[in-house]
Amino acid sequence: MIEIEDVRAAAARLAPRLRLTPFLQSHVLSEMTGAQVMVKFENHQFTASFKERGALNKLLTLSDAQRARGVCAMSAGNHAQGVAYHAKLLGVPATIVMPAGTPTVKVEHTRAHGATVVLAGETLAEANAEALRITEERGLVFIHPFDDPDVMAGQGTVALEMLDAVPDLDAIVVPIGGGGLISGVATAAKGVSPGIEVVGVQAACYPSMLCALRDEPLQGGGNTIAEGIAVKYPGKLTTEVIRARVDEVLLVEEPQLEAAVALYLFVEKTVAEGAGAAPLAALLARPGKFRGRKVGLILSGGNIDPRLLAQVITRQLIREGRIVTLRIPLNDRPGGLAKVTAVLRDFGANIIEIQHHRTLLALPAKEASIEITFETREREHAHTIVDALRAAGFLPVIV
The missing domain is CATH 3.40.50.1100 (Rossmann fold)
Known part of the structure; x- marks a missing residue:
């Protein structure tokens, strides 16, 4: 305690x-x-x-002999970088064991701080077992990420x-x-x-x-x-x-x-x-x-x-109604898509993407379907646009 x-x-x-x-x-x-x-x-x-706080405090409590031998840690993220960074500043050799599947960017950041990175095991538990083995074999000090x-x-x-x-x-x-x-x-x-x-x-x-x-x-x-x-x-x-x-x-x-x-x-x-x-x-x-x-x-x-x-x-923008995707059935005649985009233009929506489906077997031969994604100012603005499309004779469904 x-x-x-x-x-x-x-x-x-x-x-x-x-x-x-x-x-x-x-x-x-x-x-x-x-x-x-x-x-x-x-x-x-x-x-x-x-994580720098705990890593640095542990490093500063080591004896000169322990610092000379070096430290070992197991981490796939912030603890690894905290140990590696402050070990380098203190001149302490550091070995960091990371799971084999650790994203390359995290591995490279840890190496950039001067640590020797060992990739071992598919899980954190397997990597931890390897870190403990290296610690014992080399007489290092193990820096636990929390315990x-x-x-x-x-x-x-x-x-x-x-x-x-x-x-x-x-x-x-x-x-x-x-x-x-x-x-x-x-x-x-x-x-x-x-x-x-x-x-x-x-x-x-x-x-x-x-x-x-x-x-x-x-x-x-x-x-x-x-x-x-x-x-x-x-x-x-x-x-x-x-x-x-x-x-x-x-x-x-x-x-x-x-x-x-x-x-x-x-x-x-x-x-x-x-x-x-x-x-x-x-x-x-x-x-x-x-x-x-x-x-x-x-x-x-x-x-x-x-x-x-x-x-x-x-x-989050989707949750807030600031990005909206609608699925709208259309009669497969020229000008249908233009009418939809005209409503969006008139009500100040900014179109991000349109997918126009005319050959899907799930659709009747004389019908098309579009999925249109657009930006709005806020949720009420999105509701206004949907209401305007309905008033223009379309049947939009929010996806």
Whole structure:
């Protein structure tokens, strides 16, 4: 069980070497939710993630002999880059084991920080087994991504910074994967302000920590945009800290995570990965829980694949009615398509794509069908366009 003194000691070690990230109020998010929302922008770290804190604190606690031998870590993402980056700055040899299927961009970023990357195993469990074998064989120090007291203490420094800037916070909302971040945050927050509420957030398809706290069989599987917290097996040490110091764990669904990622981009003009947006997703899903309170959200990281981000943005625009796709049956005569596009032109829609089907056997011989995708200003504008098409004699169906 780590204590507030451990987190304060970590803060003293990290202060000369780590960036103090912004902790700012979001006026728009506050208006939307009815809470006074403050955002801790950990995506402003050099590697765009809070993981640097725990990695650096662990590295700084090593003896000279341990630093000379080097360290080993297993990670497919932010922990890998945090260890590699700070090990290079400290002159510590680092070996990072990553699953064989890790995206090339993550592998190359880790190598660019000076680490030796070993690709091994098809799963995180297999990669972890290889990392432990290398650690033992070479006499290295293994840096666990979350289940380590020094790592937890390092992550907890984010809460000290938040409460130093805003001492009267009512609640801090934190993403949970293996539990390293929230263990440190809860320890620091409760140590400074015993009455503060610490709330954890997990993706609904990976509720492993919530299962552990309830002494239920662990669950976790499926696709989530919150890869950073898609952890099947939470830490043993972190589970005990969370059981003692975290007030509640909430689950959020994929549409809520997607909406939160998009909202950070649209409102705060900042990039959040799925795990980093989980606290905002919880706030949006449970506004009544936080209304009228001063709430700190930890935006834990911004390392999201650009293609996934583009898809999330498009899907959110569709949810908001700002991108609409209609399927419209037409009589197969000249001018039918022109009449549809004229309505869209007259009502200020911007056409993105048209698919015109005339030879599908599912259609009558004298009938055609179009699927037309267009941009609108907002949902009401989209409804106005659909009504106008109906008034013009068409039968549009929203796809």
